[in-house]
Amino acid sequence: MSAEEQPQEGYVGLISSDGHEFWITKEAACVSKVLKPMVQGDGHFRETLDNKIPLQDIPHDVAEKLCEYLYYSLKYKDQVSDIPEFEIPPEMALELLVAADYLDV
């Protein structure tokens, strides 16, 4: 994303290992306890200034699923019952587990 098309305020970019960028709201990113200090940090992280967070070992399909989960978690966090199931393709389970472990979600 070039300098001219700076994203709106309140968004943060996750960059997968193969260079795809996923722009999600900061609120959604804060679901992850690992991303939270990077998003809200007071300048200790370079990521806060760049507004981009590289996820080195996470390929784009897993990163996409992760973003999906961040929004899913945000949407249903106050709902008591009737939370729809979050679908995970079985072949992605192991990779996603490692990624989820990394982001602590």
Place this chain on the structure above:
Amino acid sequence: MRHYRHRQAVTGSGEVRGPNSALTEFLKEQGITRRRESSEPPDEVGLEVGDQGQTSQTAIELSDNNTDDSSGSSADEDDPDIVRIRNLARRKRNWDESEDDPDMTSEEEIKGVKNPGQKDTCAVCGVLFVVTAFSRNHKNDALKLLCYDCTMEEVKKEKEAKKRDHNLRKLRKKQAEALLDQKQYIRVPKLQDMCITLITTHIDHVEALGDIGGENKNKISRILSRNRRLDSETMKFFFDTQLKNLEFWDCSNIDSESLRMIGSFCPNLEELVLGMCGRLRKEDLLYLGEKLKSLASLYIDGAFLISGDTWNVFFDMVGGGLKELTIKNSHRISSENIVYMCEKCPKLEKLVLSRLEGCTDPMGYEMAALTLGNLKEIEISYPQDESLVSDDLISGLVSTCGPQLKSINLDGCSALTDKTLGTLRACTALESLSLSHVDQLTDNGVASLFYQWENPGLSEIHMRKCIALGDDSFRVLVDNSGPTLKSISVNSWAEIGVDTVKTVCKSLPGLQDIDLGFCKGINDECVELLAENCPLLQKIEVYGDPGVTENCKVGDGIKLIGRMSDVV
């Protein structure tokens, strides 16, 4: 009853009463009214009481004079609730007895409330409709009724409110349950847990999924054990020739042949945990002993089928390399076997002997205490008889390896006295001390150990059910180890009070969890003091403390467990 009602009707004061009104009348005469909304100023409530008392008196006087009066109850008319109750009662009665009490109807009409069968205009939408027994009153104006559609609307709203209430109750219940399980209640499941569930359901095909890290493997193994899904099939997922560390906490579904496979598939294991391994047979244990050349740490819980002789042979095989040994819940291992083990496993740094019902004489424990010079951690807990572990045994242990001991656990050795505490003073490297159910200990004994003890301080102290201890022990203990203490249990130290907590809470900067169960003196203030003064505190247990109520305020980061007012 009939007579009573009749009298009321004659007064005609608008004080027409159904069966409920007798109670209302009584309450009014006693000066008791319903609780008012908090928005109303309190002095007005007082006024209201006076007013109503006045009114009921007026009503009685009027009934004596037998005069018809319709304005006497004006004070009551102002209160929409009283009016509503009265109207409901009136309508209900009319529905039942409208035939034998015809003069009531005319009175009702004067009041403006229509009876079932009559026509009225809806208070909300203004439609003309026929009143039925189920027509609702308008919520602001009790004298007006609602048409069928509006009534239904109202009913729907009520149902929704009820559902919301129900959901909230359910949520609170779930939260309380999660608290008891020592878990955080999360509504949206964690992505990691979802993945693990998915992996375990597809465990049969998991080999196709590729490799995951060792830490994740152990995590999955623990989850499988907890869900009781670890069996001869699923266990194969964990096999790997390079594996150094294997944890099977629940082996009850793994048959003996599969247990033996651990030896052939994972020959490089250094640490092995076999929990609940009641199906482990003699041949399997010996096979494991033969194949696992580099075994250094072994945890075996509940191996009922292994006889004493087999243990001896096994110690012959692996004893030389063993550094950590845990044997729990076995009735066939005897004192002689322990003696033999001490001889064969000289390098042991950690020894746990817990609930060994077969050790019926003190020789085994004595041998362990006197010969194992490398020990850093020792647990001798819940012996078959309390006399097996004596003060002398402990002083022997301390003289053998006292200065290097980091962890001592003597739970349930209830023959121990203050003398033991005195000898433990020589263990200057001690980090963790557990003396639960050692009920002969006294404040003097605790003081003799902790008072001006020159050590770096303990991080864990568990002294549940040491029922003779109290305030003084708590103080001296915190004086010594306060700065390093992370976890403490003073469960059932009945005497602990607010004053002590006030003094000690200032000097516990690293405290993470505390068990204050069954301490009579503990109240809301104590818990709040701890929550305020200990920045790292995560968990407070208050089972059986009636002084801790729902008013107790602790921060979000702290779990307060076992409070009596928490509903489950």
